[in-house]
Amino acid sequence: MKLVLAEVFNSWQGEGGSLPGSAFGRRQIFVRFAGCDLRCGWCDSREYIDASRVSRWRYEIEPFTGRFEYKPNPANLEDVIKAILHLDTGDIHSISYTGGEPTLQTRALRALMEKMKELGFDNFLETHGGLPEAIREVADITDYASVDIKDESAKAIKNWRELVLREVESIRILKDAGAEVYAKLVVTNETKLENVRWYAELLKGLAPLAIQPKEPIDIPMARLMDIYRVAAEVLGKKNVGLSFQVHKYLNVL
Numbered sequence: 487m488k489l490v491l492a493e494v495f496n497s498w499q500g501e502g503g504s505l506p507g508s509a510f511g512r513r514q515i516f517v518r519f520a521g522c523d524l525r526c527g528w529c530d531s532r533e534y535i536d537a538s539r540v541s542r543w544r545y546e547i548e549p550f551t552g553r554f555e556y557k558p559n560p561a562n563l564e565d566v567i568k569a570i571l572h573l574d575t576g577d578i579h580s581i582s583y584t585g586g587e588p589t590l591q592t593r594a595l596r597a598l599m600e601k602m603k604e605l606g607f608d609n610f611l612e613t614h615g616g617l618p619e620a621i622r623e624v625a626d627i628t629d630y631a632s633v634d635i636k637d638e639s640a641k642a643i644k645n646w647r648e649l650v651l652r653e654v655e656s657i658r659i660l661k662d663a664g665a666e667v668y669a670k671l672v673v674t675n676e677t678k679l680e681n682v683r684w685y686a687e688l689l690k691g692l693a694p695l696a697i698q699p700k701e702p703i704d705i706p707m708a709r710l711m712d713i714y715r716v717a718a719e720v721l722g723k724k725n726v727g728l729s730f731q732v733h734k735y736l737n738v739l
Contacts, residue, residue, distance in 0.1 A: 487562075487593070488563070489560060493518045494570060496513070496578075497516060498732075503728055506666055516739070517566065521534070522535045526672075528640065528700045534585070537586070537590075541558065542559055567602075580629060583609065590617070614642075616636075625662075625663035632696075633656055635653055635689075636650065638677075639674040639677050640674075657692055667693050670696045670729060671685060671696070674700045674704075679713065683717075695721055695725065695727075697717060698731070701731050
């Protein structure tokens with residue numbers, strides 16, 4: 487089994503805030519897949535969007551050192567498993583599969599997730615959720631999931647409303663399979679309150695919502711409070727929270 491990867495490393499989960507389903511502040515081993523079918527304006531993994539251009543993947547030599555060695559893509563599943571186990575510090579909450587978009591490589595993703603479950607690890611899926619049929623293939627072995635709701639201002643795809651509906655369907659699939667799942671909404675200065683209300687109505691009774699300002703943060707706090715208030719009016723005040731990319735402030739991956 488082959489995978490096209492970007493990197494494997496040990497760090498803290500810096501997103502998700504205090505919502506159920508989040509692993510915020512927990513130690514994880516991150517497996518970053520290369521390749522994404524969306525083109526979000528604020529993407530912070532832009533160098534990995536085109537998987538055909540990612541000729542090699544890197545893996546941390548020792549946990550939390552930021553020192554890496556490299557191997558060519560596509561990666562062998564056995565090499566990836568070996569890299570993960572080498573980074574196990576005994577306090578790992580879960581294995582995070584992120585990207586890029588991991589569900590673009592569904593067969594390889596499932597094979598890796600199955601092996602990690604066999605070895606006693608929980609699986610944490612970070613996905614844009616735009617491929618519900620791919621999500622269905624791994625939902626039964628997903629313990630936790632963060633699913634994006636792509637705001638109109640992300641400019642990820644022309645038909646963004648259809649994308650949002652697919653993302654909500656992915657959340658439903660994961661929840662029905664027993665995963666602890668939350669939705670993550672990256673907001674910008676261009677985020678419209680009427681859109682936030684629509685997202686919240688779709689998520690009501692389904693999943694809590696983490697509101698995350700685009701980095702670097704340039705949205706006024708008063709505007710962020712308005713977005714939060716609108717979401718909480720629909721979802722309930724205990725089902726909304728703020729998320730920040732805290733790992734960036736800690737200067738870690």
